[in-house]
Amino acid sequence: MSEPEITRQHLEAFxxxxxxxxIQAAARASGRSRATYGRYLAELEAFFGESELLRRxxxxxxxxxxxxxxxxxxxxxxxxxxxxxWLVSTADALQQRRRAVRVGAxxxxxxxxxxxxxxxxAGDPDLPLxxxxxLDDELAxxxxxxxxxxxxxxxxxxxxxxxxxxxxxxxLPWVVIVPSAEAPRWPAHLSLVDLDGAPxxxxxxxxxxxxxxxxxxxxxxxxxxxxxxxxxxxxxxxVEAVARGFGVAVVxxxxxxxxxxxxxxxxxxxxxxxxxxxxxxxxxxxLSGAGAELLERARRRFAEVSTQGLSAxxxx
Numbered sequence: 001m002s003e004p005e006i007t008r009q010h011l012e013a014f015x016x017x018x019x020x021x022x023i024q025a026a027a028r029a030s031g032r033s034r035a036t037y038g039r040y041l042a043e044l045e046a047f048f049g050e051s052e053l054l055r056r057x058x059x060x061x062x063x064x065x066x067x068x069x070x071x072x073x074x075x076x077x078x079x080x081x082x083x084x085x086w087l088v089s090t091a092d093a094l095q096q097r098r099r100a101v102r103v104g105a106x107x108x109x110x111x112x113x114x115x116x117x118x119x120x121x122a123g124d125p126d127l128p129l130x131x132x133x134x135l136d137d138e139l140a141x142x143x144x145x146x147x148x149x150x151x152x153x154x155x156x157x158x159x160x161x162x163x164x165x166x167x168x169x170x171x172l173p174w175v176v177i178v179p180s181a182e183a184p185r186w187p188a189h190l191s192l193v194d195l196d197g198a199p200x201x202x203x204x205x206x207x208x209x210x211x212x213x214x215x216x217x218x219x220x221x222x223x224x225x226x227x228x229x230x231x232x233x234x235x236x237x238x239v240e241a242v243a244r245g246f247g248v249a250v251v252x253x254x255x256x257x258x259x260x261x262x263x264x265x266x267x268x269x270x271x272x273x274x275x276x277x278x279x280x281x282x283x284x285x286x287l288s289g290a291g292a293e294l295l296e297r298a299r300r301r302f303a304e305v306s307t308q309g310l311s312a313x314x315x316x
Contacts, residue, residue: 004043008083011076013040017054018073021062048072100128101290104139104148106206107234109277111258112305113152116297120290127290135233136206140164143280149291151280152298156207157273160280167279167295169302172252174271179245183264186248191270192219199229199247201238207275208235212250215272239263252277257305277302 013036016026023037045053053072056063065073101120105113110133121127134142134151140161143151150167160166176195178186187194192215203209216226229247232238236258238249243262254277256265279295281287287295 004047006044006047008080010040010044011080013037014044014053014069015073015076015080017041018065018069021064022056025062044072099288099290100130100149101288101294102130102148102150103294104132104134104142104151104153106136106139106153107133108236108255109152111236112254112277112301113294113298116294116301119297120294124290136203140280143282146282149281149285149287150295153278153280154207155276155278157211157275163283164280165283167281169277169279169299170306172254172275172277174250174268174274175253175256176248176250176266176268177239177242177255177259177263178248178266179242180262180264181245182248186264186266189267189269191268192216192224193221195248195250196224197227199227201230201232201241201247201249202226202228203235203238204231204233208252211272211275254302254306 013026016030017023017037020026020029023034023041027034027037041053045051048068050066050068052066053069054063055066055069101117103113103117110131117129117131121129130148132142132148134153136153139151139153142148144161144163154172155166155168176186176190196216202212213226216224227247230241232241235251235255238251239255239259241247242249243260250268250271252275259265279298
């Protein structure tokens with residue numbers, strides 16, 4: 001015969017019996033049957049191997065807990081108190097989780113959302129906020145695992161990964177950035193042919209690197225030579241390396257709005273296919289209110305920054 005399963009109802013019933021000193025009084029106070037209380041008491045005794053948890057004198061309806069019953073009652077009160085505290089704290093945590101903004105972003109994308117996150121936090125100082133910087137190949141995985149709710153990055157030309165949804169922010173046309181010290185040798189408008197064999201700064205991987213490599217290899221005028229002078233892990237590092245004079249780079253027009261001193265911009269004609277910027281979320285998941293607000297702010301901010309990048313391109 002299997003042991004009975006002990007539940008919260010067993011412990012609550014036992015404490016009621018102890019408080020009122022009898023099964024009959026406990027049943028009368030709660031409106032449940034005496035049989036139910038008797039069964040709970042018998043199952044507790046069987047489970048703990050105790051012949052008696054409540055001792056009654058012959059012919060008496062009331063009784064007192066045995067030493068084992070007193071020990072069980074004390075532990076039951078403590079357990080139920082902790083359980084109630086756990087329920088409250090867990091409910092609070094789940095409510096916070098529903099409000100939380102958990103964001104993953106490629107290193108270059110943090111330029112887009114960092115101010116937006118600060119604005120959200122300023123409007124709601126208690127807003128639970130978690131931000132993690134991800135490499136290209138880790139961003140979609142982090143969203144799929146549930147580590148973050150929104151992952152800001154670039155859509156791979158191969159399409160949206162399984163089980164994910166892509167929230168489109170807009171196109172990422174290409175431009176060329178050059179070191180200011182070398183600016184006189186580069187005309188205002190360039191093509192990939194002009195970059196054939198030129199020392200270039202590139203990212204180690206990701207959709208942008210793949211698109212650039214494919215555009216060089218499949219160029220109509222024959223395979224062009226993509227001379228990788230420096231390979232780095234993110235677009236901000238690309239810009240930094242160009243500013244230091246290590247070579248030129250093909251980046252998105254979006255990046256043109258964040259160029260530091262020492263870097264100049266050139267228009268690119270006939271570059272790689274245009275990529276798209278956006279945010280990934282898990283298909284079927286509902287964003288928190290703050291998460292949805294962040295996404296909408298990001299759309300507006302992306303449009304503003306893209307316009308700034310276009311202005312910088314024309315000025316260049």
